[in-house]
Amino acid sequence: MKFSSSLTPRLLLLCACALLLAACSPKFNWREVRSKDAPYSILLPTKPSTFARPIDLDGMPLTMTMTASKVDDTVFAVGSATVPDAAKAQTALIAMKTALVKNINGTVRSEKSTAAASSTQGLSASIDIEAVGKTPGGKDEVLFGHFVSKDKEIYQVIVMGPEKEISRENVDTFIGSFKHN
Numbered sequence: 001m002k003f004s005s006s007l008t009p010r011l012l013l014l015c016a017c018a019l020l021l022a023a024c025s026p027k028f029n030w031r032e033v034r035s036k037d038a039p040y041s042i043l044l045p046t047k048p049s050t051f052a053r054p055i056d057l058d059g060m061p062l063t064m065t066m067t068a069s070k071v072d073d074t075v076f077a078v079g080s081a082t083v084p085d086a087a088k089a090q091t092a093l094i095a096m097k098t099a100l101v102k103n104i105n106g107t108v109r110s111e112k113s114t115a116a117a118s119s120t121q122g123l124s125a126s127i128d129i130e131a132v133g134k135t136p137g138g139k140d141e142v143l144f145g146h147f148v149s150k151d152k153e154i155y156q157v158i159v160m161g162p163e164k165e166i167s168r169e170n171v172d173t174f175i176g177s178f179k180h181n
Helices: 007-023 086-103 168-177
Strands: 031-034 040-044 049-057 060-071 074-082 107-118 122-134 140-150 153-162
Touching: 040 060, 040 074, 040 168, 049 086, 060 086, 086 107, 086 122, 086 140, 086 153, 140 168, 153 168
Parallel strands: none
Antiparallel strands: 031 040, 049 060, 060 074, 074 153, 107 122, 122 140, 140 153
16 A cells, blocks of 8 residues: 555654543553452553452352442443352353343343353353443443353453443453453
């Protein structure tokens, strides 16, 4: 591909400006976080907090460790837990998805599921959703969720907040950065 000599400097200037603006965003200071409790890494937009709490997933008591950060009213969080039996992991993913959608009095706008079994990877499944609802105060809320199981390990990777404030680029950056190590 050949560029005209007048277009090349403009294109370079435009690219430089875009990079400069992206690097100067004080709200989103992406950093890689590796869990101490589970084998994963993820990019978070601000310094995260981590806590663990007991949960019940349709009669399955577990302890979930959550690592989360917040930008304005938008929450970026990843939760991890271990189920007692890998055969129950898919059920746990569905229960996590259902509970989070219920938390925003929401409805699922889109959903995609996958499941696989291999001799080298073990059992794995994932559910990706986009749901919309309202906060108790009546504000529109959106939830982007990526729910993953790998053998006995389960994860929820979510972005939740006011629909008008969440960019798809930030959702894609966050959810796409989740890596099971």
